[in-house]
Amino acid sequence: MPATPMSPAQARQNMVDTLLQLQKEWGMPEISERVAAVLRTVPRHVFVPEVSLEQAYATDYAPPIRRAEDGLVTSSMSAVRVQAMMLDQAGLEPGMRVLEIGSGGYNAALIAELVGSAGEVTTIDIDAEVTDRARRYLDEAGYPDVRVVTGDAEYGVAEFAPYDRVIVTVRAWDLPPAWLAQLTETGRLVTPMRLRGVNRTVGLDRVEGHLVSRPDHHLTVFVPMQGAGAHEERGIAVQGEEIVLYSAEEPVDVDALRKALHGPRKEFWPGIEFTRPDRLHLWIAGHADRYAMLHVAEDVLEHGPAGPLARQPVPVVLADEGSVAVRAKRALGEDRFEIGVFAFGPHGERAAQDYIDVLRAWDQHEGSMARIEVWPSGTPEADLPTDRVRVLDKPHTRTVLAWP
Ligand SMILES: C[S@@+](CC[C@H](N)C(=O)[O-])C[C@H]1O[C@@H](n2cnc3c(N)ncnc32)[C@H](O)[C@@H]1O
Structure with a gap:
């Protein structure tokens, strides 16, 4: 007898089971019950109709969404392993207002589930084809309230600010001032960072005019940012x-x-x-x-x-x-x-x-995590933390690395 094809609900369940298993075996960051629950709910395959059900629900596959003329991928739906990790770093609570930078649609739907009907989700992408499809699939999957904006996230989305959380799903070289400015006073930015060639995805809490990392940050790889903040790293x-x-x-x-x-x-x-x-x-x-x-x-x-x-x-x-x-x-x-x-x-x-x-x-x-602080460029040396080991200067920011 031919095997019965797997249902999307079963595929989702298997995906979460695999993630939990990987976590046990490889010591990957822990996935909270709340995040696991939304992963079991949102139909990921609706957002990537061009790939098979198996690929849509693979834990470490980032299905390409858009390619440039030279074939380079400019947009992909992030691997669910990475999305789960970043959602936990964000610590989303019901009622929060969230800005997502880079719009596959799926991650915005996960965020919408976590912040509930009292929350607000805005997602922005520079590529109109990406936002068109995100809008279409969000509607199809039952998330018409998620706002989808086309534009350069270098400037954030001031219209709906302030945000309790800004979640960046593209590789930024520097952190534009708008991301900090559009956070609430106790807001958090979750973003990939490039630190002397090392990729870390970091949850950074706003502390007055600067940002301080939370204890957990992880290695991830993202497509590079386009627009005003694009930066070609020349080797x-x-x-x-x-x-x-x-x-x-x-x-x-x-x-x-x-x-x-x-x-x-x-x-x-x-x-x-x-x-x-x-x-x-x-x-x-x-x-x-x-x-x-x-x-x-x-x-x-x-x-x-x-x-x-x-x-x-x-x-x-x-x-x-x-x-x-x-x-x-x-x-x-x-x-x-x-x-x-x-x-x-x-x-x-x-x-x-x-x-x-x-x-x-x-x-x-004994290998503890670095503390990463991000200060605006122009901050005098005397105002930076005294336990700094190194300061990395970029046009918008001074990033401090310290080890507790
Ligand atoms: C990894 S994808 C986003 C995946 C999405 N968060 C998901 O649901 O998995 C990164 C996106 O960032 C977008 N992007 C690149 N530079 C940007 C910019 N300056 N402003 C807004 N979006 C940008 C790309 O077009 C691409 O769609």
């Missing part, structure tokens, strides 16, 4: 597109660096276990001085000059004459890894020593 091509350096804050001698990476390497294994890689990367970004992120294409990972290196971008420490120390890891046994450093170039050992000092401090610190 330094060390070897075409195969080896690229990002977030370097000093001039780099590219030829010397390429030569160093093709030369011999020295390995250092200071006996530090590799745990909580996402927190570790932010720690390195906060503590290393001559810092950058190295991206190595997959086909040169194993057999290329510097290989074998990690598949993901890795934080590196630079030294003179193209020398560099690169974070490495090796297995210690099942599911356990050790962090090491590969040193390249004439001053590679110097860079490796600096790197190891940062790693040892991490080991002693």
Whole structure:
């Protein structure tokens, strides 16, 4: 007998069961009962009719909604795993007024369920085709009260402000002043941030004129912001597109660096276990001085000059004459890894020593979450928190990293 096709309700139930299972097995952020309940309610497949039921309810798939002419995805419905996490970071309560930035429709419907009929949901997207479909599918799924606005979220949506929560579902380079200005005095902004090349999605509470992170933030990846806040992060091509350096804050001698990476390497294994890689990367970004992120294409990972290196971008420490120390890891046994450093170039050992000092401090610190504070640009040094480890300056903001 042919198998009975799965009903959407069953697919939703399975999706939530899988998320809860993943949480148990992989230590993913906990999903609250309230968020799990709305995930079981809102028909996700209605918002992505172009994919199968199975794909619509996969936990880690972000179905593409729009592509640019070159084929690059400019809009996708975020993976439900990420949506669940951000909704919990937002701590939505009945009656809240919420602005969502980036409109797939589905996430706005989840928010509408969480804030209830006494709440208000506004979602904005820069792409009229995205907002057209969001409007259509929100109506179809039974959420006619969600406001859908077409425009550049760089300026927020002043008309319906203030908001108790602003939830950003696009990768912003900087945080535009409107997002803070349109929050209530005790409001919260949940947003992906780019911190020296490290992606974190952070819940930030408004404290007077600045924002302070809540204890939990996570690694996520989003499509980049378009419009006035668009920012193309230019890497330094060390070897075409195969080896690229990002977030370097000093001039780099590219030829010397390429030569160093093709030369011999020295390995250092200071006996530090590799745990909580996402927190570790932010720690390195906060503590290393001559810092950058190295991206190595997959086909040169194993057999290329510097290989074998990690598949993901890795934080590196630079030294003179193209020398560099690169974070490495090796297995210690099942599911356990050790962090090491590969040193390249004439001053590679110097860079490796600096790197190891940062790693040892991490080991002693036992890996707590960073506190992230966002202050308006122009805030005098004397007004920033005294326990700051690093300040990252962007046109609109001064972001402070500190570790409690
Ligand atoms: C990941 S999608 C949003 C997904 C949506 N929140 C959902 O239901 O899953 C990101 C969206 O941000 C939009 N976007 C990019 N830059 C923007 C800007 N400056 N203002 C408003 N929307 C923008 C894109 O068009 C895209 O649709």
